[in-house]
Amino acid sequence: MREREIALLLPPGQIGLLAEVCATYRSYAWQxxxxxxxxxxxxxxxQAVQGRLAVLRAWGDxxxxxxxxxxxxxxxxLMLRTLMQAWGRQLPSPVRDRYLATLAxxxxxxxxxxxxxxxx
Amino acid sequence: MxxxxxxxxxxxxxxxxxxxxxxxxxxxxxxxRYLEGETYLLPKDQEEQGRLDYQxxxxxxxxxxHYLAPLPPQVRTIVDVGTxxxxxxxxxxxLFPESLVVGLDLDAxxxxxxxxNNCLLRVGNILxxxxxxxxxxxxxxxxxxxxxxxxxxxPQVIEELVRVTQIGGWIEVVETDARVQAAGAATRQVFGxxxxxxxxxxxxxxxxPRLGELLQREGVEQIETQTIPLRIGPWGGRxxxxxxxxxxxxxxxxxxxxxxxxxxxxxxxxxVQAMVAEWQQSQPxxxxxxxYGKRGKP
Numbered sequence: 001m002r003e004r005e006i007a008l009l010l011p012p013g014q015i016g017l018l019a020e021v022c023a024t025y026r027s028y029a030w031q032x033x034x035x036x037x038x039x040x041x042x043x044x045x046x047q048a049v050q051g052r053l054a055v056l057r058a059w060g061d062x063x064x065x066x067x068x069x070x071x072x073x074x075x076x077x078l079m080l081r082t083l084m085q086a087w088g089r090q091l092p093s094p095v096r097d098r099y100l101a102t103l104a105x106x107x108x109x110x111x112x113x114x115x116x117x118x119x120x
Numbered sequence: 121m122x123x124x125x126x127x128x129x130x131x132x133x134x135x136x137x138x139x140x141x142x143x144x145x146x147x148x149x150x151x152x153r154y155l156e157g158e159t160y161l162l163p164k165d166q167e168e169q170g171r172l173d174y175q176x177x178x179x180x181x182x183x184x185x186h187y188l189a190p191l192p193p194q195v196r197t198i199v200d201v202g203t204x205x206x207x208x209x210x211x212x213x214x215l216f217p218e219s220l221v222v223g224l225d226l227d228a229x230x231x232x233x234x235x236x237n238n239c240l241l242r243v244g245n246i247l248x249x250x251x252x253x254x255x256x257x258x259x260x261x262x263x264x265x266x267x268x269x270x271x272x273x274x275p276q277v278i279e280e281l282v283r284v285t286q287i288g289g290w291i292e293v294v295e296t297d298a299r300v301q302a303a304g305a306a307t308r309q310v311f312g313x314x315x316x317x318x319x320x321x322x323x324x325x326x327x328x329p330r331l332g333e334l335l336q337r338e339g340v341e342q343i344e345t346q347t348i349p350l351r352i353g354p355w356g357g358r359x360x361x362x363x364x365x366x367x368x369x370x371x372x373x374x375x376x377x378x379x380x381x382x383x384x385x386x387x388x389x390x391x392v393q394a395m396v397a398e399w400q401q402s403q404p405x406x407x408x409x410x411x412y413g414k415r416g417k418p
């Protein structure tokens with residue numbers, strides 16, 4: 001394992017979910033966030049993770065160890081925070097509640113994946 | 121690489137282009153060079169080379185990266201169709217130093233001589249068939265050919281892009297409708313002349329908002345499409361000012377073809393000036409249409 005690289009343990013059913021959230025963030029960022037070096041750095045990191053997830057999606061039923069750099073973890077956290085804030089500003093609705101629940105699930109997935117990888 | 125010495129696969133369905141192109145149109149003043157016998161609207165000269173390289177920087181800033189498909193870390197072969205100056209291909213060759221990057225353009229005049237060792241820039245025309253074998257590349261990219269591909273030919277172009285992509289490889293098409301939203305009277309006048317020109321050459325870009333549909337027809341999977349509004353002018357900050365500069369240069373590059381269609385050159389120049397002045401007060405934007413996906417199994 002390279003320095004500053006972390007292994008995330010992801011259940012197979014959740015890989016697609018994380019990839020979908022990555023795609024959603026990129027769409028949101030292009031539509032709503034001004035093009036700054038910081039935004040672009042986050043976009044690139046999320047894109048890189050999405051690319052690796054696209055490869056892993058075809059694998060079998062075992063949990064997957066996804067290697068991510070510390071910078072990518074930071075980008076994924078920023079991604080989730082940005083999307084939660086965006087959806088949080090929407091008027092309460094079943095769709096909004098469902099999406100916020102999904103984001104919370106992904107956040108839990110990331111944190112749990114990090115802890116399990118540290119233990120194993 | 122023998123397949124570069126002659127086209128591997130040629131489809132005689134696009135507009136014909138003679139082997140010896142007459143490079144200078146009798147309608148053009150000496151300072152701009154347009155391709156005769158080709159549908160392509162924009163010039164192919166040093167000034168256009170500068171604009172295309174500048175546009176590349178604008179796109180990198182506004183879209184956040186040179187490529188948008190979620191590529192895996194290792195990509196062996198990359199193809200850029202309509203590479204222009206080759207700057208995108210050269211940048212990708214630096215980003216993926218273990219890859220072979222091939223940039224193809226119908227005209228060699230703007231191809232840069234300073235590409236990295238893993239980057240090959242060659243002549244190739246998507247409308248007559250790329251000089252590449254089937255399933256050549258892991259990643260095939262095409263950007264801003266709306267002024268080169270007649271509407272009637274977009275389906276075959278996408279078919280050709282898919283042909284040279286490996287199964288499981290990525291295809292990415294980035295386009296613009298080349299129109300300005302929320303524009304004022306001067307902008308509408310200038311783009312009205314350009315619209316007349318586009319209609320005369322069948323280059324209205326009607327398929328541009330439907331790129332995902334074309335990819336789907338060719339069995340491409342995991343398709344993602346985006347319509348991204350880009351701000352033009354001061355209200356867009358640094359990116360907006362860069363967009364303004366690029367679009368104005370692109371409009372000015374179309375002055376001679378518009379003149380040949382009947383636009384008065386002095387009125388054109390005045391219109392462009394008024395258009396730029398409008399943009400300082402209004403909130404114009406243009407749309408980028410993006411579609412990418414993975415080639416599926418046949």
